[in-house]
Amino acid sequence: MQAYVEALADLFYPQWCIACEERASDVLCRACFDALPQIGGPTCDRCGLPTAFATPVCERCKNVDFGFESARAPLRYEGVGKEIVHALKYHGYTRLVEKLAAPLLSEALRGTAPFDAVVPVPLHRARLRKRGFNQAALLARGVAGQINAGVSDTLQVVRNTRDQVELSAAERRANVAGAFVAKARTRGRLLLVDDVLTTGATLGACADALVRDGGAAEVHAVTLCRTC
Ligand SMILES: [Zn+2]
Ligand SMILES: [Zn+2]
Structure with a gap:
């Protein structure tokens, strides 16, 4: 029964x-x-941090050289936001991307100029083999569908990096410096996609590679969550 x-x-x-x-x-x-820990209301125009009033640059990022022009995230990395990233990372739920993550990402990009291509932050080959999918690539495909742009898998990890959880901002930058290359030329205005923005070190190293090797004119970033 x-x-x-x-x-x-x-x-x-x-x-x-x-x-x-x-x-x-x-x-x-x-x-x-x-x-859902949604980031509504005013944010820093540069790094996407929630702020009391809309501002072109905030106290937190004014002295930081990110390597990308701007970053946006629809959710704070806490509570249900953290659970979603976890579900995506360890289970790769594509339904979660289609039904929830992709609409949230495109909503966070509302009002921005069109992008020439969407580029996922790559996973190292060993990690990709172990996990079977790259959660950033799932998100990139989802958001590309929503904003009518193509996906470019031009970025590659050339050097394995340490897990960044325990590292400071400076250590994170050193950890990922030169870890990425762009294998094909991908010009224009690019949208870099990852699951979480913490210090922006990984996205910055990826943006550097897209400009240096790929000839990108400008790189913007969007992540599902950000630490606040
Ligand atoms: Zn800022
Ligand atoms: Zn529930």
């Missing part, structure tokens, strides 16, 4: 919320959807 009821419920609620693992009719249940 129990199994029958569950099978019936599966017909109407065919999945589980990726954040709390309760049964849900969509990728997130209503409560987790309402708890």
Whole structure:
């Protein structure tokens, strides 16, 4: 009887919320959807940090040379935002990208000029083999579909980097310096995509490679979450 009821419920609620693992009719249940840590309101125009008033550059980023022109993120890296990144990174849910992440990313880009190509931050070959997919590539494909741009897989990791979790901002920059190359020329205005922005070191090293090897005119970044 129990199994029958569950099978019936599966017909109407065919999945589980990726954040709390309760049964849900969509990728997130209503409560987790309402708890999305959305970055609404004013932000720094340069780095996307939430600020009291809209500003072209904030206190936090005014002395930082990112290597990219601007960064945007729809979510803070906390709570349900963190759960979503986790689900994406370790399970590669494509439904999550289509239904939730891609619309959030394109919403965060609203008002920006069109991009010539969307470029995912690459994973090192060994990591890609182990994981089976690159979560940044899934996000890049999702957002490219929403903004009508092509995807370019021009970036490659040429040197494996350490896990950055324990590293300071300066250590992160040193860790990723020269770790990326662009194998093909990809000119124009490019959109770099990753799952999380922390210090911007990885995105910066990727942007450097796109300008140096690829001949990009300008590089902008979008990530699903950012630390605030
Ligand atoms: Zn939930
Ligand atoms: Zn800023």
